[in-house]
Amino acid sequence: MPKVKVARKSTWVDMTAFVDVSFLILTFFILATKFKPDEPVQVEFPNSVSADALPETDAFMVTIDKNGRVFVQMDDPVARRKIAENMNNTRNLGLSEANIKTFTNAPSIGVPFAGMKNLLGMNSEEMKNAAQPGIPVPDSTGGELYYWVRDAMSVYAGKKTAWIIKADNETKYPVVRNVLEAFKRNDLNKFQLVTKFQDAPIGSPLWETRQKPAEKK
Amino acid sequence: MAEINTPEHGKKHASKTIARSLRVDMTPMVDLGFLLITFFVFTAVVNKPTAMKFILPAEGDPTHVPVTKTLTVLLDQTDAVCYEGFLHDNPRIHTVNMTAGGNELRDIITAKQKALGAARISPDSLIVVIKPGENSNYRQLVAVLDEMMICDVKRHALGNMEPGDRNLLNGKP
Numbered sequence: 001m002p003k004v005k006v007a008r009k010s011t012w013v014d015m016t017a018f019v020d021v022s023f024l025i026l027t028f029f030i031l032a033t034k035f036k037p038d039e040p041v042q043v044e045f046p047n048s049v050s051a052d053a054l055p056e057t058d059a060f061m062v063t064i065d066k067n068g069r070v071f072v073q074m075d076d077p078v079a080r081r082k083i084a085e086n087m088n089n090t091r092n093l094g095l096s097e098a099n100i101k102t103f104t105n106a107p108s109i110g111v112p113f114a115g116m117k118n119l120l121g122m123n124s125e126e127m128k129n130a131a132q133p134g135i136p137v138p139d140s141t142g143g144e145l146y147y148w149v150r151d152a153m154s155v156y157a158g159k160k161t162a163w164i165i166k167a168d169n170e171t172k173y174p175v176v177r178n179v180l181e182a183f184k185r186n187d188l189n190k191f192q193l194v195t196k197f198q199d200a201p202i203g204s205p206l207w208e209t210r211q212k213p214a215e216k217k
Numbered sequence: 218m219a220e221i222n223t224p225e226h227g228k229k230h231a232s233k234t235i236a237r238s239l240r241v242d243m244t245p246m247v248d249l250g251f252l253l254i255t256f257f258v259f260t261a262v263v264n265k266p267t268a269m270k271f272i273l274p275a276e277g278d279p280t281h282v283p284v285t286k287t288l289t290v291l292l293d294q295t296d297a298v299c300y301e302g303f304l305h306d307n308p309r310i311h312t313v314n315m316t317a318g319g320n321e322l323r324d325i326i327t328a329k330q331k332a333l334g335a336a337r338i339s340p341d342s343l344i345v346v347i348k349p350g351e352n353s354n355y356r357q358l359v360a361v362l363d364e365m366m367i368c369d370v371k372r373h374a375l376g377n378m379e380p381g382d383r384n385l386l387n388g389k390p
Contacts, residue, residue: 015243022250029257046359049366050269064355164268169356173292173349176358180273180375189275192268195359204323205369 041065041110043168048195049206055162055192060152062145063108066168068175069134071110072148080104082155083148091147093117102127110134113144137175142182149186166194271362274374282344285336288329289346290322290361291378292353293386297361299325304381315357322361326368345373350386 043065061073074080084103088095091113095103099120103109110132111119122130137143152161163183167176183191200207274280284302291298297315299322300308313321330340347361365373378386 012240015247019243019246019250022247022254026250026254026257029254029261033257033261045266046356048267048269048359048363050267050363052268052270054266054268162268165271166266167355169354171355172351173353173355173358174351176355177349184273184276187276189273191271191273193271193359193362194266195269197267200367201320201323204367205327206367209369 041069041071043166045166045194045196046169047198048193049198049200050195051197052192054164054194058156058159059162059164060149060156061108061164061166061194062179063110064165064167064171064175064179065134066170068172069110069132070137070145070175070179071108071132072135072145072152073108074152077104079152079155080106083151086151086155087113087147090151095120112136113147137178137182140178140181142178142185145179145182146185149182149188153186153188162192163188163190164192164194269359269362269366282346286333286338286342287344287346288326289348289382291382291386292347292349292357292361294350294352294354297322297357298385300385301329304379304385310385315360322364323368326364326370330368330370341369341371343370343372345370346376347373348376348378348382350378350383 041063043063056075058079059075061075063071063073065071074083081100081104084095084100087093088100093113094117099117102120102122102124103116105124106120106127109116109119112133112135115133119127119130119132135144135148137145142149149163165176165179167179180191183189200210284306287303288299288301289304292315295315297313299311299313302308311321311325313325315322326343326345330343333343334340345365347358349358362373364370
């Protein structure tokens, strides 16, 4: 019986294809990553069963931290510039062109109108550490937030704007009510509340509707 | 896995261009690639925040609500007080705990829906009035709004407390 010859093979594996794939995936993740914007306050928002995505364009977000400080945030730099110019003219804030530019790049603002020039005069590092007292919303008149909302409405006029409220679990209800009042006085009644998704409890009516296969609407 | 490239023909031809292997060891590159992938996967935000739609009643004349279809929920610091109908009719008052994440409120709402169904009234016509107190916090408000979604309550509204409601909250055991 002849001996079976086993051919000696090199153990070398060509890694090129592997490298290609790994870098392709890497590129995907780098491009898909969106960095979290700097936020002056940490807000822990509540859970809900709502599964809708948070709108990200044309959004005006009011953040309320657990001490009741109110901040505003807008996604669009163009809109931010417009609202700053608008406010500067109507309320004599005395902002310079440089201040407005800072505002355009600022992540969120939580100071009364009177303190805006001071805050926007800082560089970004100082601004991050500056204590912001929050926009005054003292009572059901809506305080200064009323004017913010009004100006935002005029800036976003003609667009489908999302009015987003992001509040902390521990925020006291009276503050929330005052913020809602600021919107209400501008005839805005529809909001999006920022929440964390959790599943509907098993056996509840919502759970049953979600269990059904998607029907045509 | 690394390979050492050695001249193939010994020292005699050292002056000639040495024929080197064109193969490059790609293993460290793969390592690096996957290390970076791992980094990006771990830093990526997994749970994106969701949005809950919330609609306030428009300004205008107060809407009249029928007694039989109304359920009022008063929110206090840690618990909620519910009653059916109106306070001046001395309704049955339930106190439910909101902190533990229990189903007490859900049970009351579903019981009410069933009762409406038994009386041949559409359960969808149930109106829940939410009245958060001064001591309540945002978590409770969202929790109650969440119950509305879970129990499929079609009509609910946020209202302000009336003196009677306040007395009820203050006087509860």
